[in-house]
Every structure is written in structure tokens, then in C-alpha cells.
Amino acid sequence: MTLGKPIYHFTPPANWMNDPNGLVYHEGQYHLFYQYNPHGDQWGTIHWGHAVSTDLVHWQHLPIALAPSTELGEVHCYSGCAVIDDQGVPTLLYTSIGEGERNAETGAEHWMATSPDGLRTWVKPEANPVLTSVIHGKDLIVRDWRDPYVWKEEDRWLMVLGGSVQGKGNALLYESANLREWTFLHVLHTGEETLWECPNAFRLQDKMVLIYSPSDKVKYLVGSMGEDLRFVKEQEGVVDHGGWEGYYAPQSMLAPDGRRILWGWLPDNARGEMTEIQGWSGVQSIPRTVELHPAKYTLIIKPVAELQVLRENPFELPKTVLPQGEHELGIQGKAVEIKAEFELTGSETSFGFEVFRSPDGEEQTTLKFDVARGQIVLDRSRSSQAAGAHTWELVAPYEMRHLEQLRVHLFIDHSIVEVFVNDELCLTGRVYPLREDSESIRLFIQEPNVTMKSLSAWNLRGIW
Ligand code: DQQ
Incomplete structure (x- = not known):
């Protein structure tokens, strides 16, 4: 038994893992993708690993879902999400990091991949990139622009992306009719922190919840979002107090029974300079349900009953x-x-x-x-x-x-x-x-x- 390796939390067979990505339930299976370096136990060339479960407890490892397309200058496949498009095609949207100017800080693009075979293999269509910083015009400079999270409302797709504008963390909102052509709507919310990563936005009862990772404790906002899609904050809180030493970059999904379920990455920073553990790093939290407190509008977060x-x-x-x-x-x-x-x-x-x-x-x-x-x-x-x-x-x-x-x-x-x-x-x-x-x-x-x-x-x- 490998020292420190958990037995009932999800880990890949070996090597580095960070953020949960692309959580989606499709045809009887929960899909968990994750940021993965197949070449070692340190952060490195980032791929998407993949696993499935029918019960949220036991997992089956599947082949790597996304690898950087080096022939197209892609270096990393950063975090993103999965949706099933209007024609029933499973689709991933993720942040593509390239060489030189196409770097994580200033030059990220957002790409898509579709699956012809029920989420097993993935093809990156020629439509890529589906989103570049041109969309903001000259006056809005977004740094650290990444981590698309997409959902459907009425007949349109909405997307939030994280970023930093004039030194403040932001969630930015976009819309599309077909997941390929996107329009920038507005800044959904500006935070106090310098950076917002992995924003998740979802409806919970009659409220809108925004979860974000600010290089510190993961936080949430609860508010309202009407027809103009402007977010008005009413409540705020901490998703988990572990911060960089314990819990980061969560992503949520909708289960078929309507539960909102959240996974987070449990980093290994706490190992510090330890040399006794080699060969693996990073764990996914146990899946947690997220509900709204009926009076306080705070989040109630619990382990899934499964x-x-x-x-x-x-x-x-x-x-x-x-x-x-x-x-x-x-x-x-x-x-x-x-x-x-x-x-x-x-x-x-x-x-x-x-x-x-x-x-x-x-x-x-x-x-x-x-x-x-x-x-x-x-x-x-x-x-x-x-x-x-x-x-x-x-x-x-x-x-x-x-x-x-x-x-x-x-x-x-x-x-x-x-x-x-x-x-x-x-x-x-x-x-x-x-x-x-x-x-x-x-x-x-x-x-x-x-x-x-x-x-x-x-x-x-x-x-x-
Ligand atoms: N991890 C990914 C980014 C994200 C960060 C890179 C959060 O997409 O912002 O591995 O841990």
C-alpha cells in the first residue's frame, strides 16, 4: 500500500492530478475528468484524465480524454466543463494554453472537443479556437482568463470564465446559440481578490450561486439573476476552509435526481519537502451535495448519502x-x-x-x-x-x-x-x-x- 494514498477518495492510478473537470451525467454514468500530468507526480504537461461511475462511489479508469495538440502549438489543456449539445453530442469546453504569446497569463484561448462515441474519444473540431480575447475589444484586458463553465437557460447557452481585470478577480459572462460562436455579455461579478479561477454558476431554487477559487479559501456568493442576467449579491460564504493546503478548484454538476453535486481537488501542498511519498499527487474530495438554507440563503454542503x-x-x-x-x-x-x-x-x-x-x-x-x-x-x-x-x-x-x-x-x-x-x-x-x-x-x-x-x-x- 502506498504511503498516504487514500482508499475511498478518487485518485488516478499514478501521477499528478489537480482540478476536477467536465463533470456530467450521461446515459447512466457519472463522468469525472481531471487535470492530469501522465508523465510524473509534479504539475507538468496538462492532459485531461477520465473516469466513470454508476454510483458516485466506485470508479473505473478510462484512457486519457484530452492531450495537448502539440502540432497546433497547444501546450496544456487547462480546466473546463462538459455539456451535451442540442443534437445530443457530448462536448467539452476548456482553456487551451499555447506557446509563446499564447500563455496562461495573457494569451489563453478556449477550445472545444466533441465525442463521437459516448464520451470515450474526443475530437477537436476545426472551429477552434471558439473564443479568443478579441471578443472583449481593446478596452477590456483580462489576464489569467480561463476555466469555462457552461449551462443552458431557455434556448441559449451561458458561460462563465474566470479572470483578472485591473488587478481584481472577476467572473465574466458570455452567451451562444450553438457553443461555437460566443458573445461577451458583461462582467458578472468583481471580487476583492486579485484572481478568480474556476468560477461555477448555477441556479439553486430561485437563487443564483457563484462559486470561485481565489488562490485562497474557495468562496461562494448567493444572489439573484433576472432576465437582464445581471447578478446581485445577497449572501456570501466559504465553501471549505482548507484553502491551498486542503481544498481548491471545485466544480459542480447536476445529478439526474436534481441534486447539485460538488467535487474539489485536495492538493498535496501540505507534503512540503517530504520525500517519503513518490509517484502520485492530488485527490478528489468526496462528492458533496449543495443545498440552499431556506432562511439564511447560505449553502448547506454535505457528503453524498451513496x-x-x-x-x-x-x-x-x-x-x-x-x-x-x-x-x-x-x-x-x-x-x-x-x-x-x-x-x-x-x-x-x-x-x-x-x-x-x-x-x-x-x-x-x-x-x-x-x-x-x-x-x-x-x-x-x-x-x-x-x-x-x-x-x-x-x-x-x-x-x-x-x-x-x-x-x-x-x-x-x-x-x-x-x-x-x-x-x-x-x-x-x-x-x-x-x-x-x-x-x-x-x-x-x-x-x-x-x-x-x-x-x-x-x-x-x-x-x-
Ligand atoms: N488549474 C488549472 C487552471 C485553473 C487552475 C490548470 C486552478 O485552468 O485555473 O491546471 O487550480
Whole structure:
């Protein structure tokens, strides 16, 4: 077993992977494409890898879908999306990076590819490029222009692209009748950050959601978008607090039952200078459903229920008042799911879980609910005995003193900690325990007692 490699999160058989791309459900299969360097475990010449699933849990690897057309001067196939066109032809739209002036910063183009055989092989038609910066005219200079995300509204296709205009991150909106000829409509939204990558725009109930990756924590906006297609922001939030160390560049898709499902790339930056892991890099998060809170219009993000098929060795604790100290759980392992509910009184200082813990405690990762300081912390200071792995804390600000309960849904998988709290906060981080016996799980309580209403846990089977 390769050190740190997850067993129930999606990874390619080997080599480098980053953003999820082209998520689409077609004729009974979920398709996941992804940014992929087939030549090594570092970011390099970017292709699109491809896999399919019928249940969102188990995946089958397929041949590479897109490779750079070097004979046309293409160097990388950057991120993009998949749609089924009006004639039923599966179509990819992606950012094409070329040589020299056609670089990622200033000269990206957007290309398409179509599939004649049910998304197995892909042809780049002569219509390419379908979009160049000429579309903006001379007065609008967009740098880092990339990552098309396309959807259909009434009889037209709409597309958002990310970019940077005068040093601010932007989502820009375009329309087309046929996916080949595009018109620039307007800037959909301008952010505070310098760069916006991988924008996703989709309708959720009667609202419009815009998710974007600003080289920092992935964020969302919720607002309205009427017939003029102008976006008016009403709410905002963080999709996941992992940031560059844990979660980036998510893309969403519509499942056949109407659920909006989100995947994100879990980068390996946290490995730092570690040399113990070779041959692979990058993981996809577990698929998550995205719903709208009916009153607050914030996003509710949860793991898909399909994952429950992986559960084995169930473990339960009844309602318990936990005194100050450490409490070993009767379940251990490196691939575990825990659902726990705590009753809060407001007087708790901090409590939480220690996972990936060696018997002598030399390795352990701590997930701390710091009620007193109003934050949830993934403390990685002792996560790995490897020199070079990042050890700093990942912090999600979260005021808990007024809460009556804390519902925690925690997934660990060899080098991943993915946590969902009270349907309103996600925090994902990477850690690299070196020792095989870093498998025990404990609850720790700082004063006073903490009431745990319930706890269920399972070992999770691998998906391959
Ligand atoms: N990754 C892709 C870009 C995107 C970035 C390149 C985000 O298209 O902006 O691999 O991680």
C-alpha cells in the first residue's frame, strides 16, 4: 500500500492530478475528468484524465480524454466543463494554453472537443479556437482568463470564465446559440481578490450561486439573476476552509435526481519537502451535495448519502457525559467515518478528536472545537514524523458559544481529514502520518464536562 494514498477518495492510478473537470451525467454514468500530468507526480504537461461511475462511489479508469495538440502549438489543456449539445453530442469546453504569446497569463484561448462515441474519444473540431480575447475589444484586458463553465437557460447557452481585470478577480459572462460562436455579455461579478479561477454558476431554487477559487479559501456568493442576467449579491460564504493546503478548484454538476453535486481537488501542498511519498499527487474530495438554507440563503454542503455503502464494523456510543481528559474510541483505522453530536452549554473551553494517532502519541492530528476562541482548528503540529511536512494549523473561524448543539461529520482517509459541521462549515486538510500504527482515535475534553448526545463510527472499505 502506498504511503498516504487514500482508499475511498478518487485518485488516478499514478501521477499528478489537480482540478476536477467536465463533470456530467450521461446515459447512466457519472463522468469525472481531471487535470492530469501522465508523465510524473509534479504539475507538468496538462492532459485531461477520465473516469466513470454508476454510483458516485466506485470508479473505473478510462484512457486519457484530452492531450495537448502539440502540432497546433497547444501546450496544456487547462480546466473546463462538459455539456451535451442540442443534437445530443457530448462536448467539452476548456482553456487551451499555447506557446509563446499564447500563455496562461495573457494569451489563453478556449477550445472545444466533441465525442463521437459516448464520451470515450474526443475530437477537436476545426472551429477552434471558439473564443479568443478579441471578443472583449481593446478596452477590456483580462489576464489569467480561463476555466469555462457552461449551462443552458431557455434556448441559449451561458458561460462563465474566470479572470483578472485591473488587478481584481472577476467572473465574466458570455452567451451562444450553438457553443461555437460566443458573445461577451458583461462582467458578472468583481471580487476583492486579485484572481478568480474556476468560477461555477448555477441556479439553486430561485437563487443564483457563484462559486470561485481565489488562490485562497474557495468562496461562494448567493444572489439573484433576472432576465437582464445581471447578478446581485445577497449572501456570501466559504465553501471549505482548507484553502491551498486542503481544498481548491471545485466544480459542480447536476445529478439526474436534481441534486447539485460538488467535487474539489485536495492538493498535496501540505507534503512540503517530504520525500517519503513518490509517484502520485492530488485527490478528489468526496462528492458533496449543495443545498440552499431556506432562511439564511447560505449553502448547506454535505457528503453524498451513496458513501454509506462503504461502511463496515459499526461502532456506537450512547449519550455520555465526557469528563475532562482523553477517551480512546473503540474503533480505529486510517479510513474511518464518524458522526457525533454534542450538546453545548456555552461553558465549554475546547474539545475534539485526535486521529491518525500512534500508541505513544508521537504522531497525531487534532481536530479541535475551540469554543473559547471561536474557531475550529486542524492542528497538524504532530501529524507526521516526516521532516518537511507542513505543520501549521488550518483554522475556520466559527462562533460556538451561542450554539446548543454541534453536529460533526468527520471522514479520515490515510492523508485526508474532511469535516462537516452543523451543515454550515467544511474544513478539509492533508496530513501525512508516517507510522503504520498511527491508527487510534480519541476524544479529548478540556474543562468542564462535555455532553455527547450520540456517536456512530464505521471503518470504510476501499473503492477499488
Ligand atoms: N488549474 C488549472 C487552471 C485553473 C487552475 C490548470 C486552478 O485552468 O485555473 O491546471 O487550480
